[in-house]
Amino acid sequence: MPENQYSFDNPVDRYPHIHPPTEQVPEPGRDSELDPPADHGEDNYLGHGRLAGRKALVTGGDSGIGAAVAIAFAREGADVAIVYRREEEVDAQAIAEQIRAAGRTALTLPGDLTERAFSDEVVQRTVAELGGIDILVNNAGKQIFSTDLAELPDEQFDATMKTNVYAMFWLTKAALKHLPAGGTIINTTSVQAYLPGEQLVDYATTKAAINAFTKALAQQLAPKGIRVNAVAPGPIWTPLQPSAGQPPEKLPDFGSQTPLGRPGQPAELAPAYVFLASPESSYVVGETLAVTGGMPTP
Numbered sequence: 001m002p003e004n005q006y007s008f009d010n011p012v013d014r015y016p017h018i019h020p021p022t023e024q025v026p027e028p029g030r031d032s033e034l035d036p037p038a039d040h041g042e043d044n045y046l047g048h049g050r051l052a053g054r055k056a057l058v059t060g061g062d063s064g065i066g067a068a069v070a071i072a073f074a075r076e077g078a079d080v081a082i083v084y085r086r087e088e089e090v091d092a093q094a095i096a097e098q099i100r101a102a103g104r105t106a107l108t109l110p111g112d113l114t115e116r117a118f119s120d121e122v123v124q125r126t127v128a129e130l131g132g133i134d135i136l137v138n139n140a141g142k143q144i145f146s147t148d149l150a151e152l153p154d155e156q157f158d159a160t161m162k163t164n165v166y167a168m169f170w171l172t173k174a175a176l177k178h179l180p181a182g183g184t185i186i187n188t189t190s191v192q193a194y195l196p197g198e199q200l201v202d203y204a205t206t207k208a209a210i211n212a213f214t215k216a217l218a219q220q221l222a223p224k225g226i227r228v229n230a231v232a233p234g235p236i237w238t239p240l241q242p243s244a245g246q247p248p249e250k251l252p253d254f255g256s257q258t259p260l261g262r263p264g265q266p267a268e269l270a271p272a273y274v275f276l277a278s279p280e281s282s283y284v285v286g287e288t289l290a291v292t293g294g295m296p297t298p
């Protein structure tokens with residue numbers, strides 16, 4: 001593990017080439033039970049005040065990529081609200097503790113984003129309890145593999161669309177009532193938007209939709225001074241993967257197909273979100289920043 005995100009080393013070996021067990025865990029997976037554990041920057045993300053005084057809402061901020069983003073945002077000086085499912089309270093409390101240890105306010109918002117009323121409520125509570133919202137990170141996601149479309153339940157298709165696309169739409173719509181000029185929206189898409197896997201038809205469809213949503217809305221909101229961008233992660237070691245995100249037999253080789261030869265760690269994603277959230281990226285609008293370990297994207 002690097003000492004901090006600036007440590008000069010070989011990216012091939014910056015993190016271990018892990019071989020996770022083929023064991024499946026129930027959805028939602030938890031970081032507190034992830035084997036091997038992932039790095040969210042707890043011991044190495046170094047902040048520099050790049051988001052001083054900002055108010056951020058990060059969905060899925062309890063674990064994985066969202067947790068790394070929440071820790072980084074707090075260490076860069078932002079107060080952070082995190083949204084997660086009720087079953088994930090243990091993970092959420094650990095991240096809230098990290099936010100508070102950075103001297104910032106943490107707001108924990110458990111609930112189900114596939115319910116429209118809850119998506120509205122989390123924006124309202126962020127505004128009320130943090131005193132506003134400057135940054136919205138639509139990062140919560142659902143990914144369940146399915147080998148045969150004929151067997152893909154309507155309920156799964158619906159839940160994947162609702163979590164990955166509808167919640168993003170609802171949260172963005174609610175946030176737009178409050179986001180000031182200078183505010184930013186960052187959506188988590190995926191390399192799956194460009195290289196859709198045959199076992200992730202529903203999921204890959206949502207990730208392509210998130211890219212189009214980002215690029216269309218970015219043009220609409222730019223004149224108002226609100227920037228919309230996306231991050232496209234490659235294979236990242238998070239609780240999404242062993243909780244039916246992949247067929248279990250693929251887990252031991254997860255991420256080894258990338259040019260770097262290993263999966264990414266959530267901590268390696270956080271700097272991309274910090275860059276897009278901060279005014280230093282003021283002329284970056286409608287971009288999808290790929291963080292894929294070298295997997296090619298258009």
Ligand code: NAD
Nearest residue numbers: 060063064065084085112113140141190233235236238240
């Ligand atoms: P993760 O499981 O740690 O995070 C996903 C989070 O989404 C969960 O923690 C959960 O809190 C939240 N969530 C899901 N359904 C919800 C609901 N109905 N209501 C409220 N919250 C809900 O896994 P992650 O890999 O960090 O995923 C974060 C994002 O990154 C997702 O959008 C995922 O699609 C995307 N992504 C992940 C990878 C990867 O390889 N891990 C690659 C590309 C994109």
Ligand code: MG
Nearest residue numbers: 029062063088
């Ligand atoms: Mg989680």
